[in-house]
Amino acid sequence: MGKTPKHQPAEAWSGKPLLIGIGIMYAFIQLTTLTRVYALNYLDNLNSPSSEIIRDRLIATIVGLTFIYLIVTISRYFLRRNWPGFRIIVAHMLMVVPITFCWYFVFGRVALWFCQVFQDCEQNVDDLVYGYLLNANTLTMVYLLAVAVTYTYYYVRRDNENQLQQSKMETKVLQARMKMLRSQLHPHFLFNTLNSVNSLMDIDVKKAQVMIVDLADLLRKVLDWKDTQKVTLKDELSLLQRYVDIEKMRFSEDLSVDWEIDETVTDVKVPGLLLQPLVENAIHHGFSSDHLELQIKIAASRENGHLVLRVSDDGQGFLEEEKEAIFEQGTGLQNTRERLRTMYDKDFRFDVYNTHPGVISEVAIPIRKKE
Structure with missing residues (x-):
C-alpha cells in the first residue's frame, strides 16, 4: 500500500x-x-x-x-x-x-x-x-x-x-455560498435602484442627479462590505437610511418611513444588507392604484435572547393564496431566507404575513455575545 x-x-x-x-x-x-x-x-x-x-x-x-x-x-x-x-x-x-x-x-x-x-x-x-x-x-x-x-x-x-x-471544508463552502448570495443581491439591488433613477429623470432631472450621487455613495459602502458577512445593526441601519433617502426622493411625500430602534441592540451583528430587500419589497408591493401613499415602519428590539427586526407597511398586501409561494416569487425574500438558513441553520425565524392593510416582514436571529 x-x-x-x-x-x-x-x-x-x-x-x-x-x-x-x-x-x-x-x-x-x-x-x-x-x-x-x-x-x-x-x-x-x-x-x-x-x-x-x-x-x-x-x-x-x-x-x-x-x-x-x-x-x-x-x-x-x-x-x-x-x-x-x-x-x-x-x-x-x-x-x-x-x-x-x-x-x-x-x-x-x-x-x-x-x-x-x-x-x-x-x-x-x-x-x-x-x-x-x-x-x-x-x-x-x-x-x-x-x-x-x-x-x-x-x-x-x-x-x-x-x-x-x-x-474547515464546510466553513469554506459556507463562505463561498454566502459570497454567492451576497453577489446576487448587488445586481438585483442596483437594477431596482437604477429603475428608480430612470423614473425620476422624466420628472425632475436635478433630483435624479442628486439620487445618482446618493446611489454612488450607497454602492461604495456596499462594496466596502464585499468580504464582510456580518456588520453591526448600527451600520446596517446607516446603509438602509441611504437607501430610504433615495426612495423618498423618488416618491416624495407619498412615502414616509418611521424608525423604532432599541438602542441596546445597535451593536448586535447582523448579515449585511439584511433589511434593504425587506424595505424594497415593501415599497415594490405596497404601492398600488388603491394605495397611492405608503407608510413603512422599521423596528428593532430584543426579545427572549433574539434580535427581532420588523419591516411593516400599510400597503395593499398580498392574497392569502399567494402566501405559500411568496418566498419563491422574488429574489429579495428568497435570497434573504437562504442567507439566514446558511448562517444560522435552524436558529432563526423569518415570517411574512398580512395585517390587512399591509404586510409585516419579521426576522428573529440569536444575539451572540462573541462574533
Missing part, C-alpha cells in the same frame, strides 16, 4: 503523548508487580534482599519501556504504510513471540550482570526457554496492550483531524 499522503501534517504522527501515557501505565504495572513479588518473598520465606527486588523492577521497567518504544514504532510504521487490518494482525502475531522473547532475554542478562556486580543475589542462569514460557503470558499481554493503545490513539487522532478538515 501507499505511504501516508504528503499533505498530512507531520505532527499528526507525534508520539510523545502516547509514549508518556504508555510509560505511565507500564510503570504502574511494575509497581503492582513489585508489591506482589515482595509479598511472595515474605510468605514463601525466600529472604531475597529488598535491594534486589527493587533493582529487578527498575531493570524490568527500563528494559520494558525500551521494547514498548520498539512496539509503538513498529505499529506506527504499519499505520504509515496504510496496511489493511488483516495484514496488520498477522504481522503482529508473527512478531509477538520473537520480540517478547528478546525482551525476556535482555532483561535476564541485564539482571544477571547486576547480580554479578553487586553480589547480593544468586548468580544462576535459569533455563532460557522455560523461563520465557513462565513469563510469556505477561509479556504478551503488555505487547498487545501497547499495540492496542497505539492504534486507538492514532485512529482517534486521525478521526479528530478528519473532522477538523471536514469542518
Whole structure:
C-alpha cells in the first residue's frame, strides 16, 4: 500500500503523548508487580534482599519501556504504510513471540550482570526457554496492550483531524455560498435602484442627479462590505437610511418611513444588507392604484435572547393564496431566507404575513455575545 499522503501534517504522527501515557501505565504495572513479588518473598520465606527486588523492577521497567518504544514504532510504521487490518494482525502475531522473547532475554542478562556486580543475589542462569514460557503470558499481554493503545490513539487522532478538515471544508463552502448570495443581491439591488433613477429623470432631472450621487455613495459602502458577512445593526441601519433617502426622493411625500430602534441592540451583528430587500419589497408591493401613499415602519428590539427586526407597511398586501409561494416569487425574500438558513441553520425565524392593510416582514436571529 501507499505511504501516508504528503499533505498530512507531520505532527499528526507525534508520539510523545502516547509514549508518556504508555510509560505511565507500564510503570504502574511494575509497581503492582513489585508489591506482589515482595509479598511472595515474605510468605514463601525466600529472604531475597529488598535491594534486589527493587533493582529487578527498575531493570524490568527500563528494559520494558525500551521494547514498548520498539512496539509503538513498529505499529506506527504499519499505520504509515496504510496496511489493511488483516495484514496488520498477522504481522503482529508473527512478531509477538520473537520480540517478547528478546525482551525476556535482555532483561535476564541485564539482571544477571547486576547480580554479578553487586553480589547480593544468586548468580544462576535459569533455563532460557522455560523461563520465557513462565513469563510469556505477561509479556504478551503488555505487547498487545501497547499495540492496542497505539492504534486507538492514532485512529482517534486521525478521526479528530478528519473532522477538523471536514469542518474547515464546510466553513469554506459556507463562505463561498454566502459570497454567492451576497453577489446576487448587488445586481438585483442596483437594477431596482437604477429603475428608480430612470423614473425620476422624466420628472425632475436635478433630483435624479442628486439620487445618482446618493446611489454612488450607497454602492461604495456596499462594496466596502464585499468580504464582510456580518456588520453591526448600527451600520446596517446607516446603509438602509441611504437607501430610504433615495426612495423618498423618488416618491416624495407619498412615502414616509418611521424608525423604532432599541438602542441596546445597535451593536448586535447582523448579515449585511439584511433589511434593504425587506424595505424594497415593501415599497415594490405596497404601492398600488388603491394605495397611492405608503407608510413603512422599521423596528428593532430584543426579545427572549433574539434580535427581532420588523419591516411593516400599510400597503395593499398580498392574497392569502399567494402566501405559500411568496418566498419563491422574488429574489429579495428568497435570497434573504437562504442567507439566514446558511448562517444560522435552524436558529432563526423569518415570517411574512398580512395585517390587512399591509404586510409585516419579521426576522428573529440569536444575539451572540462573541462574533
